[in-house]
Amino acid sequence: MPANSSSPGTFMVRKLSSIFSLSDEEKQALHDLPMQVVPLERDQDIVRAGDQPSQCCLVLEGFTYVYKLTLEGQRQILALHVPGDIPDLQSLHLKVVDISLAPIFPCTVGFIQHEDLRRLYERYPRLTAVLWRETLVHASIHREWLLNNGQRAAYARLAHLLCELLMRLSAVGLVENDTFHLPVTQSELADATGISSVHMNRVLQALRADGLIETQGKQVHVLDLEKLKQAGGFDPLYLQLEDGVAT
Structure with missing residues (x-):
């Protein structure tokens, strides 16, 4: 069965293919992941610091941002996420998340249950490495942001x-x-x-x-x-x- 280029998983497959060589079968497995597609309003929190989520969020349309607040309520945006990104993939392995995630302008996301991702890992072991690599790339981007905001004009x-x-x-x-x-x-x-x-x-x-x-x-x-x-x-x-x- 050929991969559906118009499915909700299209941007995820494109994104993961940009950092890892996927087989056609693996691409199709990503397209076939059960997903709840949800439109969200601007600044409608997807995840809040302290949450214990049972699902991950795939950005389908628009941007999302990761942020933290000071005790005085000052916001620092720590990351911007574009279609194809899974901003809270770490929630699959961390019981409690320490960041908040929200849309910038109205956006559409796809919620993927943790249990469905674990089943995907069991059936396609190489996809474990793919999504781990995705998490490492997000960490790499975070380090570059630290350098950018700390040392550049x-x-x-x-x-x-x-x-x-x-x-x-x-x-x-x-x-x-x-x-x-x-x-x-x-x-x-x-x-x-x-x-x-x-x-x-x-x-x-x-x-x-x-x-x-x-x-x-x-x-x-x-x-x-x-x-x-x-x-x-x-x-x-x-x-x-x-x-x-x-x-």
């Missing part, structure tokens, strides 16, 4: 983040002519890069003025990818993409 931070999103969205077929949809507000970009919203506005203006990007609504068009990479000190090694996926 604001201009370089945003340039780096835009390069990363371009590569990750390209891996799942959501980039056309270096243009992608970025359903994220300036305030959320500021929380993701550790700067103020006012400063983020200035950085966006500077990137546009320097001819590196164009923006129209929620669309970002990268005008000069090589210069944007240079501005952000971007090296895609940490994304661990298979040859030929990232350009």
